[in-house]
Amino acid sequence: KPILWMLTACEPFELKAKEWEFPLLGTFSYKGFFDTTKALTALGQLKKEGYDVDLGEVSGWSTLGWLKDPILSSMLYKKEGNLANLIIHELTHGTLYVKNNVDYNENLASFVGDQGALRFLKYKYGIDSKQYTEYVHFKTDYKKFVTIVLKASLHLDRTYKAFPKDITNVKKLEVKQQFIADFKQSFDTISFLKPKRFEKSVQQDSLMNNTFFLHFVSNRVRFYRHNYLKRIYFL
Secondary structure: OOOEEEEEEEHHHHHHHOOOEOOOOEEEOEEEEOOOHHHHHHHHHHHHHHOEEEEOOOOOOOOOOOOOOOOOOHHHHOOHHHHHHHHHHHHHHHHHOOOHHHHHHHHHHHHHHHHHHHHHHHHHOOOHHHHHHHHHHHHHHHHHHHHHHHHHHHHHHHHHHHHOOOOHHHHHHHHHHHHHHHHHHHHHHOOOOOOOOOHHHHOOOOOOOOOHOOOOOOOOOOOOOOHHHHHHHHH
């Protein structure tokens, strides 16, 4: 069962993340909870303040080398390449961490995790194995997915920035909701090596708000390990 959840929040008409400040560690654009009651309370408060919010299960985490990081039983449901990626990703956080730079830390861990997974699969199973091929196909589909969502995210960002000063929030919300509806409809026409790999999560209304698009703008294109990876990339 899930034991840790992550909360993210974003301005309703701007792709700008809410940030939390933690002693010693610095600033983060997400906050973790071991207690779902507290997480839901915080989520509700942010909603009242007008933020777009998302609360998701965490696949894995790192204590940045201070403690031994857990191998969760839920991780064992992952395919070999994704499991290797996850473990190497978190080990990277425990090896090198730059304060107040979430993007750098995540991009570095994602790159090392990905390359490490490929090397592990090649060594363990061989380059012609099912495990290696499945992971490469996932990477190919993921690259296409990122390209599509990044393009939509940049379009949405430009739309927000082009709003006239006298536009009402009601009108802003109409434009936003229409954009998301159009994106969902256009996504149905995209083909992947594994058909409809990302369709389920894209069609979930709870995921489709600014928090979803935010992760693909301003150098945020990465395996967003702590939230979307479990619910989108590893389906």
